Structure formats: C-alpha cells, structure tokens
Amino acid sequence: MSRYIAKRLLAAAVMAILASAVIFLIANLVPGDPVLAQLGDIAASDPATVARWRAKWGLDLPLWERYGIFLGGLVQGDLGMSIATRRPVLDDIIQYAPATLELATVAFLLSLAIGIPLGIAAAVWRDGWVDSLARGLSLLGVSAPTFWLAFIMLAIFYGGLEWAPGPGRLDPIAFPPEGPTGLFLFDSLWAGDWETFTDAAAHLVLPSIVLAAATIGLITRTTRAAMLDSLQQDYVRVSRAKGLRGWTVVMRHALPNALVPVVTLGGLAYANLLAGAVMTETVFAWPGLGRYTFRSAAALDFPAIVGITLVVSITYLLVNLVVDMSYAILDPRVRR
C-alpha cells in the first residue's frame, strides 16, 4: 500500500511541474498584451512608459528566464505579484479561497444529501414515478445553464417572493465575523455570533442550490446505475432468500458495494465544484476564487492566471489522488 501511495505521489508531483510549465507557456505565448489592458490608451502610446512598465513586471526578459524566476519563486511558495491588484498572487488566493471553499462544500453536501437517496429510491422502484422524477430532475440539472439558473432563482426568490436575501455573502451592512478560517459559517459559530451565522447561512441557500444543480444530477444517475447493478447480484438474492427484510437488504448489502463508483465521482465532482464556481460567483457577487479568476482573465493579469490555474490544477491532482487511494481501501483488487 505504501509503495502504491509513493508511486502515485511521485507521479502527481511530476504532473504538477509539467502543468506549471504548460500553463506558463500558454499564458505567455498567447497574443494578448497586458500593457493595453493595464495602462490607459495615452500611457500605452508612450514607448518610454511602456518600456519602464514592462521592465518593472519582468516582461522584457526572455521566456525561459521568466520561467526560471517563476519556478524559483514557486519553490519558496511565491506565485509572483498580480498585475491588476498589485498584491502577491498567493495572498489574493488565500483571501478569496475561503468563500469558494464554503460555497463548494455546502453545495457538495447538498448534492450528496439529495443525490444518493434519490438514486437509491429510483433504483429500488425502477420505472416507477420516483424513477421518472429522478430522471427528469437530473436531466434538468445537467442541462440548465448555471448562469441562467442563478438569474431565475434570484428573480423568483429574491425579486419576486422576497424569501431569500440578495447577492453577496452577508447583508450589505453586516460585518464579517472575526475568526481564524474565513469560512463565515464556522467563524460565526466560533465567535458564538448566532445572528451572523443565520445571515451567512441564508445567503448560502440560493448559490449553493444553483452550484449543486448539475452535481445532484450526476450523483443521482451514478447511484441509480450502481444500485441497479448491485441489486442484481447473487449475494442480494441470497440475503433475500434467507429472509432478510427488503430495506435491510438494500441498505446493508446492496448499498455499500454501490458506493464505490459514487465515491470516485463524488471526489471529481467536488474538485469540479471548486473550479466551476466561476458562473455562480459572478451572478451572486460572491467574493471567491471564481470571480477572481474571471477578473484576472479579463484584465490579462498573467501572474494571477498562472497562479490560480496552478493552484486549482494541484487541487485537482490531490483530489484525484485521494479518490484513487480511497478506491484502493474500498476495493483491495486495485492495490497491486
């Protein structure tokens, strides 16, 4: 087992370094020029100003030298300075990450809480009305554009019915809770601030439903397929034959084996939620990594783009690694 883990860790490290080279090359070879995006028209027409600006950000050095500097910084945990915010990229990422982490985690738990029971029910009552409902819901979930769903939810529940609060993480006049993590739900509980906790929770409802929509569909489908598969196995028939009650068979014997593919998909889905929050965060004015990514891309802020793509890719790699390992624990045949 430890050899397997070591092998996978090494492969992931090589991938991360290669990924950094690829993303660095892409970001620097594409024709977009940050000068025009950052300096005004007047400043950009003055060659001396442009040259000074390029020298300041190291854009006048040859490409390999820039990559060398970037790698050197990377080893020390330095992702460079953001051209747009004029702050270290890592500081920016650390500042925006908790908002995305909180949103994605709530959305993930929501998709598990809805997707798994719905998938089980759909498999048990195959071709019944629950099955049809599950299919319809998951189809709508994966087919609806996230940005549109976000708009519709806001229009109905905030604009129309006024049940939900508007965009943002908290009420505009509220102060963010003091706390160690930047996760508002956790920090407000930590501080014993019940009012801020309910405010933060209320603001999470709509965006997490929107973000979870596609994942709920995926998890429902996977659970249903895996359950149908394991309900047809011999050991299920045996446990029925020896007289176990219907739900005991389903929950104790069929479900554990059906969960293996769900774990795999769940891990990937979580990584996707972290990365895929771009649209949701844009519509809900959510101050997270998604919105930061979008802003950096629009401003051609290359250090920020490289930094965030790298951080997200490494998260991807790590999640994959964890998934594969849990696979190895759940299914001993993989370990060789």
Added chain:
Amino acid sequence: MSATTATPVVLPPTRSRLRRRWKRYGPAWIGGAIVLAWILVAILAPWIAPYKPDAVDVTIRLQPPSWAHWMGTDTLGRDVFSRLLHGARLSLLAGFSVVLLGAALGTAIGIIAAWARGWWDEGLMRFTDLVLCFPPIILALAIAAALGIGPVNTILAMLVVWWPKFARLARALALVQRSQEYVEAATVLGLKPRRILVRHILPNTLGPLAVLVTLDLGNAILTFAGLSFLGLGVVPPIAEWGSMVAEGRELIEQWWVAAFPGLAILTVVVGFNFCGDGLRDWLDPKGRSR
C-alpha cells in the same frame, strides 16, 4: 434512426409492446425533434424572425411580452424573440464546430497512440492526462481572454480543452479492436497499417464515439454560452444566447430579457441529451436505462 427495425422477430405490435417501445425510444424521438427544430430555426432565422435582430428603437425599450413582441423587448428596444431566433445560429455552429473538430483531433491522437504502442503511446497519453488535469472552464477562460473576444477565438480556446476525452475513449476502443482476430487476419493478409487503421479499426470505434459526440454537443453549447455570458464569446450587437442572458442579468423586474434566451439553451441541451441517451440504448441494448 431505424429503431423499429432493430427487433429481430416481427410480431404485430400490441398495445403493451408499443408502450414499451415508446418508453425506450420516445425521449430520443422527442430529443431529435427538438434538435431538428432548432437547426431549422438557425437556418431560416432571417426569414422567420418578425424583426431585424439589431433593430434599435429606444421608445419601446423593456416592454413586457405582448402580441407585437412575443418575448418582449430589451434595453435598446430590440425584439427578444427575433434575437433569440438569430442566436440559434451561433450557438449551434459553435457547439458543432467544437465537438466535431475536438472529436476528430482526439480520435486521431487516440487511435495513433493505440496503434503505435510504446513511446508514442506513452507520450501522447501522458500529454492527454496533462491537459485533463487542468480545470476545463478555467483554462478555456484564460485562453479565450488572452486570444481576445470573438466567436472564433472562443471556439479555439474550447478546442484546447475539448479533445482529451475523445483521445482517451478512442484509444481504449482501438486497443480492444486491435486484439480482435480480424485485425490479425488483415495483418497476415499483408494490409498496410494505415489501411487497417482507417478502413477497419476506425469504423468499429465510431458507435461509442458517436454517442459521446451527441451527448457532448449539449455540453459544448452550454460552455460556449457560459463564456459568452462572461463577455468572451461575441462582440455586443451580435445576438447570442449567453450574452443575451448577460445583458438582462441585472433586470430582475424585466425577467423576460434574460429568461427566454436561457430557456432556449436549456431546450437545445435537453434535446441533445435525449438524443445521446437514445443513441446509446440503441447501440448497446444490454446497458439499457443505466
């Protein structure tokens, strides 16, 4: 799709048989009809749209749906319904270009890797893994932003992240085919590898690839609309569904500006998903309704 001819024994269709057949292939037919309808709309948009998509008239701005304007008017007084019909052109074109080009590129890479084995296989597949380890939306977003706003650039950016899944699937399928006896026979007969690849292995991998293509068309349309929504797909006066939603996203009171274009995206994606599921069931009756 000749779904009805797939039954080996020809029996007079009874009510229950018809019902079962409808249950199995009904969604696929509905999906096909939706997709076909949108393709027709895209082709005929200039003739069937009641107004010009860029006809500005600020005196009638933000009017709710009425007999004159079925889906209301936007901030510049343009007819939402007409813009929606015209928007079908770019969305479908972008979806088809990305998926077909991505599938062609990915399949070529996958099949070559499977045939060559050894170093080429290892190199091509590790490169595929490398691209797959980037979050697609973020990579496409970064590339599209750097290339500049415009449909062609956005399609190019999507292509960069789109081919790997096809490369993986094509390689897996080709590896299975490679070990089949007919390939061995063809090799013994002295056929050149290229001929075996193109004439024998490729056709046998097309079925599952076609399923992925169909299921993926909806995905590509969603992603393109998403990038447009973020302001990358098209330059403003052009009608495109994602950017139309973006133009209306602050207008919660005037919901019709954003709601209808999004509904258009939803229907076309549902259509493609139905088609893809139906195609999969038809090609692989064993894996039915999984």
